[in-house]
Amino acid sequence: MARIAVITHEFDRFLGWGGLLLRRGSPYMLFDLMGELKRRGHSVQIIKGTSAKPEADVAVLHVDATVTPPEYVEYARGFPFCLNIGAADISKRRVSGAVIGRDDGWPGPVIVKSNLNNLGTRERTLNRRSRRAGKPEPFPGAEVLDRYRIHASLADVPPAVFDRQDLVVEKFVPEPDPDGFGARFWLFCGERERCTRHVSPQSLVKGEDTIRREPVPVPDELRALRRELGFDYGKFDFVMHEGRAVLLDANKTPGSVGNLSAFLAAGNANLADGFEGLIRKVT
Known part of the structure; x- marks a missing residue:
């Protein structure tokens, strides 16, 4: 079993107001993923800031900001292996294909x-x-x-x-659909993933407006872009335009709130398998 450290900003509220990993209330998908890994026997420690020096086999850099401050990136380098250390900058100018x-x-x-x-x-x-x-x-x-x-x-x-x-x-470039418009959401952790097309009557597709979902394949160009951007775990939002995938948003701290909460949580076991696959590669 692995010792996992989740690195958060000093003023993030990863645990929400509950304060315990297995209590509800966190706004982050990783909260539920860590809960699943803890049920499997792994230990999980949430680190706020960069002063603690815990013993850990693997860490996750989970600072909820567009550009992770350099001191957090340097701190993350002190762990044997850290997920998303290469994804410190998710600004639109860096990630968007539009x-x-x-x-x-x-x-x-x-x-x-x-x-x-x-x-x-x-x-x-x-x-x-x-x-x-x-x-x-x-x-x-x-x-x-x-x-x-x-x-x-x-x-x-x-x-x-x-x-x-x-x-x-x-x-x-909204993706046309007979019922409105589509947008695609690719969730991944290691080699496990789920990619789904959401259809909405609104051209800016949001979770609360979704009227239909369907599984879709991940385009090869997005897999290459994921490697280039340094993502081990996260969510990509994209559309298909003129036969090509256009990445609109890359999120290294995806949330799990609102109407998408149950949908996201349904894939936790699969993503946890992907996390354990990463652990096996480095321990």
């Missing part, structure tokens, strides 16, 4: 997003908790975007948007 510039010849609609994951809300939350604790903000200057904005063409995007480092402009 980002375009003002001079690109894209003729269709576009969408303006935050370069930060989840509109920048995680950085805002960690900054607020740090200030309350009397410590410096870990992400000074992080801006929160209130919502995505869709424009009919590049020409309709305000010029100032292209000068802002906190914003990106992407091709807006």
Whole structure:
């Protein structure tokens, strides 16, 4: 049995308000995955910050921020093996296959997003908790975007948007479906995975709007991109456009809340098998 350490930001609430690994309340999918591994006999320790020096065989770098602070990456290197140490940066400019510039010849609609994951809300939350604790903000200057904005063409995007480092402009390429639009979600841990197409009447497909789900294969180009981005565990959101996969979002700390909670939890045993497969490779 392995000793597992989960590295979280000092001001993350990985355990929610419950405080115990086997109690409900965490917003993260990894919480349930660790619970399954603990039931299988592995030991799990949640580390807040970088001061502890636990004995562990394998660690998971699970800092819920777009760019993991360098001190956490360096701390993670002190473990014999650490999942996702190569996935420290999931900013849209690094991961998205739809980002375009003002001079690109894209003729269709576009969408303006935050370069930060989840509109920048995680950085805002960690900054607020740090200030309350009397410590410096870990992400000074992080801006929160209130919502995505869709424009009919590049020409309709305000010029100032292209000068802002906190914003990106992407091709807006929803995947058409007879019932609306589709989006694909690939969950993986090691060699175990689940890839599902969700259909919604809305062009921005969200969990609460899903009216149908179906399993779909993982495109080879996404597998190559996963290796390039350094992901051992996580979730990729993508669409198929003109026969090719377009990655829209890569998440190293996927959540397990809302209407998708039961759907995500249903695959925990499979993902736990994938985690144990990684353990066997390094122990």
